[in-house]
Structure formats: C-alpha cells, structure tokens
Amino acid sequence: MAKRSRLVGFGGFLPERVVTNEELATRLATSDEWIRTRTGITQRHVAGPEDTATSMGTRAAQRALEYAGLSAQDIDVVLVATSTPDQAFPATAVRIQAALGMTHGFGFDIAAACSGFIFALATADSFIRSGQVRNALVIGSEVYSRIVDWEDRGTCVLFGDGAGAVVVSATDESDSHGILSTHLHSDGTTGDLLYVDGAVGQPEKSGHLKMSGRDVFRHAVAKLSSSVDEALNAEGLTYADVDWLVPHQANIRIIEGVAKKLSLPAERVVVTVDRHANTSAASIPLALDEAVRDGRIQKGELVLMEALGGGLTWGSVLVRL
Ligand code: COA
Numbered sequence: 148m149a150k151r152s153r154l155v156g157f158g159g160f161l162p163e164r165v166v167t168n169e170e171l172a173t174r175l176a177t178s179d180e181w182i183r184t185r186t187g188i189t190q191r192h193v194a195g196p197e198d199t200a201t202s203m204g205t206r207a208a209q210r211a212l213e214y215a216g217l218s219a220q221d222i223d224v225v226l227v228a229t230s231t232p233d234q235a236f237p238a239t240a241v242r243i244q245a246a247l248g249m250t251h252g253f254g255f256d257i258a259a260a261c262s263g264f265i266f267a268l269a270t271a272d273s274f275i276r277s278g279q280v281r282n283a284l285v286i287g288s289e290v291y292s293r294i295v296d297w298e299d300r301g302t303c304v305l306f307g308d309g310a311g312a313v314v315v316s317a318t319d320e321s322d323s324h325g326i327l328s329t330h331l332h333s334d335g336t337t338g339d340l341l342y343v344d345g346a347v348g349q350p351e352k353s354g355h356l357k358m359s360g361r362d363v364f365r366h367a368v369a370k371l372s373s374s375v376d377e378a379l380n381a382e383g384l385t386y387a388d389v390d391w392l393v394p395h396q397a398n399i400r401i402i403e404g405v406a407k408k409l410s411l412p413a414e415r416v417v418v419t420v421d422r423h424a425n426t427s428a429a430s431i432p433l434a435l436d437e438a439v440r441d442g443r444i445q446k447g448e449l450v451l452m453e454a455l456g457g458g459l460t461w462g463s464v465l466v467r468l
Pocket of ligand 1: 176181182185186261300358363364457
C-alpha cells in the first residue's frame with residue numbers, strides 16, 4: 148500500500164548562554180530598540196566551546212526519539228540540515244548516527260541554508276513514500292555564531308544557535324494524518340544576496356556571512372507568499388483551512404507579512420524569533436517542538452511550514468499533524 152509520512156516525535160536543544168540585545172549594544176554601535184523594531188529579536192542563544200552542530204543535533208534527536216517512543220535502532224535514515232558542520236566530512240548526520248549508537252541505515256547532510264529543514268523534511272518524505280525508509284530522523288542544527296562577523300552590526304545581531312529534530316514515520320496513505328505536500332525551489336542567480344564568503348575550498352576568504360538585507364527581505368516576502376499559495380493550491384485548500392503557520396524565524400516583519408496574507412491571527416502563528424533569533428535550519432523544528440509540547444498545536448490540525456534562505460532557496464511543507 149502507498150505510504151504517507153507522519154510526524155511522530157519532536158525535540159529541541161538550545162545552548163545555555165543567552166546574549167541579549169543590551170549585551171550586544173555594549174560592544175557594537177547598535178541598540179535594543181533598533182534590533183527589536185527591525186526584527187522582533189530580543190535575545191539569542193550562543194554556543195559554548197563544547198557545543199557543535201553534532202552535539203546539539205544529537206541532543207535534539209534524542210529528545211525527538213523519546214517523544215516518539217522509538218529508539219535509534221528503529222531509525223533507517225538520519226538527515227541533517229546544516230550550513231555549519233563540525234567538519235567538511237564525514238557528514239554531521241554520520242557523526243550523529245554514531246553518537247546515537249547506530250551502525251545501520253544511512254545518513255547525509257543537506258545544505259540549503261535557512262531552508263534546510265524544509266529540504267530535509269521533503270527528502271525524508273520522498274524516501275518514505277518510495278518505501279525505502281520506515282522511520283527517519285530529520286534534524287536542523289546550526290552554530291551561526293561561528294560564521295557571523297561579530298563586528299558587522301548589520302548581520303551578527305540577527306542570528307542564534309540551536310538544534311531541532313523530528314521523527315518521521317511511514318503510515319498508510321489512507322491515514323488522514325501526515326505530510327500532504329512539499330514544494331522546493333532554488334535560484335542560484337540570487338546567490339550573492341546571502342552567502343558565506345569562502346569555506347574549506349577557499350580558505351583565503353573571510354569565512355563570514357554576508358547579506359544584502361533589503362534585497363533578501365524583498366525576495367522573502369514575495370517568494371514565501373507565492374510558496375504559501377503553491378502549497379494550498381496543490382491540495383485544493385484555502386487560507387481558511389490553515390490552523391497553524393510555523394515559519395522559518397528570520398524576522399518578525401517577514402513572518403507577519405505571510406500571516407497577513409493568510410489572514411491568520413497572531414495567536415495561530417508560532418513565533419520564537421524573539422527569543423531564539425534566526426537559527427537557520429534549526430528554527431522550524433525548534434518552533435514546532437515548542438508549540439507541540441506546550442499543547443498549542445493539536446493532533447489533526449493543518450500546519451504550514453515555509454522558509455527562505457541563502458541560495459536563494461525556498462519552499463514549504465504542508466502537514467496534518
Ligand atoms: N544597529 C543599528 N543600526 C544598524 C544596524 C544595527 N544592528 N544594522 C544596520 N544598521 C544601520 C545601517 O548601517 C543603516 O544605516 P545608514 O542608513 O546610516 O547607512 C541603517 O541601519 C539602515 O540599514 P538597512 O540595512 O537599510 O536597514 P533595514 O531597515 O533594511 O533593516 C534588516 C535591516 C537586516 C533588519 C532587514 O533588511 C532584514 O530583516 N532583512 C532580511 C534579513 C534576513 O531575514 N536574512 C535572513 C534570511 S534567512
């Protein structure tokens with residue numbers, strides 16, 4: 148029988164250290180007021196010396212497994228969305244496999260910047276629908292504090308560190324719960340709007356995140372709006388059918404723009420950007436984890452997730468929890 152992917156476990160991890168806007172204002176020409184009014188951010192978590200994409204992703208994965216009532220032995224694939232891996236290779240996914248005690252199955256990383264979790268979830272869905280995989284761990288784990296230029300006030304104030312994970316399990320297509328549709332896009336001609344300047348292949352470069360903030364903002368509003376329409380049209384659904392928006396958490400003004408388009412009241416939008424800032428590929432699974440565990444999102448509700456990131460990459464996942 149044809150398969151569908153159901154989200155059955157949720158987990159998150161945030162590093163202990165919290166850096167407030169006020170603290171940043173003691174070392175940069177910025178202010179809490181500027182950051183809050185432009186972005187909605189009041190603080191961010193920043194990795195300690197021991198925290199890495201692998202260690203944080205492992206913690207989030209363990210919590211998601213516990214929620215699902217499954218063990219690592221039940222997992223067939225580990226997919227990790229990250230732009231800040233510990234090493235060029237082995238993949239963070241493989242390191243996390245080992246940390247979880249898995250020597251079976253397979254794992255690999257997905258590089259789609261802030262859209263990474265959407266891309267990884269869509270990949271897991273494809274494996275499950277094809278019958279190749281029964282249970283998948285999908286993780287977003289990022290340490291942007293190690294790629295931002297802490298002297299560039301235009302970018303460093305926007306990002307934070309953390310990890311989120313979901314367990315996705317195969318169910319029969321007749322099940323009304325699960326992923327209804329996924330839509331992915333990328334356009335490399337806009338690659339210079341948001342990028343990391345160099346990597347292991349170009350060690351002479353700065354290695355810092357660079358961004359044309361205004362252009363990214365403009366693309367985000369337009370592309371996420373069309374993404375939302377694409378996801379709903381594909382299923383013959385309307386804005387009124389959406390119970391929850393769980394967006395990538397880059398900027399409250401972008402989030403509110405999409406919510407307004409959907410005519411969704413603020414209490415139906417999961418927001419963490421105020422406390423987490425932009426944790427890139429980790430932001431959606433962290434937000435999902437929070438809203439499922441505190442009882443806001445209930446079983447059977449229709450959840451729309453969307454993201455845009457460097458690439459540019461963008462996309463959506465529509466799921467009935
Ligand atoms: N504190 C104080 N002033 C700052 C600042 C900061 N942290 N960062 C930038 N500024 C200054 C700029 O230097 C500029 O000053 P100038 O006019 O004297 O040159 C002024 O504020 C306006 O800068 P600008 O970049 O035009 O501001 P903006 O209104 O576009 O807001 C962003 C900047 C980054 C908040 C906004 O463009 C944005 O959110 N873009 C999307 C970014 C994003 O979400 N990226 C991730 C996508 S995954």
